[in-house]
Amino acid sequence: MVVSSSNPHGRELAIRKRIASIFNKREEDFPSLREYNDYLEEVEDMTFNLIEGIDVPAIEAKIAQYQEENAEQIMINRARKAEELAAAMAASKGHPAQTDNDVAPSQSSQAGVSGQGQYAPTVPGGQPRPTGMAPQPVPLGVGFDMHGYAADDEEMMKVRAERGRRAGGWSVEFSRKRAFEEAFSSIWIC
Template sequence: MVVASTANAFAKEMSIRKRIASIYNKREEDFPSLREYNDYLEEVEDMIINLVEGIDVPAIEARIAEYQRENAEQIMNAQARKAEEYASALAASKGQLQPTGIDLSSSSQAGTSNVPQGQYAPAVAGGIAQPRPMGIPNPLGSGHDMMGLEYEDEETMRIRVEKAARAGGWSFEISKKRALEEAFASIWV
């Protein structure tokens, strides 16, 4: 029962944070000083906490509505800037320098998409495209290591491992000395 109430409280806080973040979406570069930006963030966080806790909710909702009316154009510009950043990140992940030409406003809920067959369509959350991870994972044993580099012969691999260990401060002599000290320390006379 406690888990369910904790999950509900978490879901409530996340929905409030998401709604407030879509309205109060200024960035550090929108402020003349770091101090003013930090004050803005503190004010937003105070409002979120008060909404989650149910403290003075009507006054806070009125403040949010007023802020929304006064800054509607700025909010829309920030949302557009965020959408452009997502689109450029998506294009960069596909290795393109220009927008893909995919109409993100088309209805992806209808099951139709103008993405070519066999390609991932961008996930759309709240009208903003989310970039997808690209590339095909290498199966184990394919001649590549975890970083995608090709294996070399065993001698080169051994040398690389030894160099990495020495760079981390490990040496065979120190480990041998420690093992001997621990072994002799455990002998009772």
């Protein structure tokens, strides 16, 4: 699948995002750091070649073969990433992340829910999720926008925007003072 876009940076980002969602192994998945670095180098070479349009059919075939052979591992890693995101979201909102060990046995067997905002990677009975063309894992109990951040109500968005401006040193008074200084510095008196 070749992504075409008038924006070359957007095209590169789309390709990198797609490749990262497929080739999502971590360092702990490899017996040595050397093997992990070789894996990262191979993934980056494929990404670069896709971006530059070099030998695209061969790379797409290699990606399809990798997806077929590693479908279960890809889904497990996506689920793990979703769980980490949910835990980080819970921590950022001041809620301690609840794990499967913290849930009562009667609760953990109900629909695989492991806590508010967390993705449940198993079905009742502890069996792994089915693999194949299943949809990507989605955290439960938390709404996310298209960038993966928690969707907030309008009031919270205003509060965050104001905090961001203050954290960046922006203020109405500062802007007004700068505008006056720039305006008056351009006046020449002869």
